[in-house]
Amino acid sequence: MNDQFLQNPDITESLVISSRRNFLKTIAGVSLLALGLPELSEAAIKRYPSHKTLAFQNAKTGDHLKLTYFENGRYLHDALHEINHLFRDVYNGSVHSIDTALIDQLYDLKTLMGIRKPFDIVSGYRSPHTNAKLRRRSHGVARHSLHMQGRAIDIRIEGVDVRTIRNAALSMRSGGVGYYPRSDFVHLDTGAVRTW
Incomplete structure (x- = not known):
């Protein structure tokens, strides 16, 4: 100065x-x-937990998986690869990378609900071909479904009412939440916050 x-x-x-x-x-x-x-x-x-662990079972394939996918501030590549495989298109076996935001959304839902049971995967990744085939069978399948980008999942949890799952997912406000009580599942995605 x-x-x-x-x-x-x-x-x-x-x-x-x-x-x-x-x-x-x-x-x-x-x-x-x-x-x-x-x-x-x-x-x-x-x-910001030091590690994140999830458990899944695929209703259509019978596959089970419990793993830590996030540890010490990093996603674990091998664990994400296993999740990608479990979430695969069950109609043709094609595998796609699953959005880590979707996986974190499931972790947050598990934490919020205080559940230890695995998520039952009704539908994970869908190839464009599979999505088109399902659209021909049901008007409830979106033409540009986020399932085709690895950004959506349909789930249920054994012993938990899907209405309870839906309400918890809605409270998180972290993406789309679809409620299908007749088919007994809830749709979650990482798109815009919306509900149906």
Whole structure:
């Protein structure tokens, strides 16, 4: 800084007062943060766990899978590969990458509901060919279904009413939620927040 600037007593006093105020504000802020740290830490641990584990069973293939897919801040490549295979198109065996946001959505749903049972996969990835075939059979299959992008899943949980699953999924507001009580499943996707 310029020496003339510092030699002016009014300016120097103003800088000291300003610095003192900033210092006190900083101390006050740190103190408040320290007082709230246990709650903040607990919330951070719940939101950003060190590992994420899920269990699935595929209703059509009979395949079962329980695995940790996220650990120490990273997705585990081999685990995601296993999930991709489990979510495969059961009509032609084609495998597609599943959106990690969808997998996290399932983890968040499991955590919210406090369940330990596996998710029953009714429908995971669908190839465009399979989607077109299913559309010919049912008007409920969307032409541009997010199933074809690995961004949607249809699920149920043994012993849990699908209405309960739907309500929990709706409360998360993390994508589309479709409710199919007659077919006994809930659709989840990572598209826009919407419901049907």
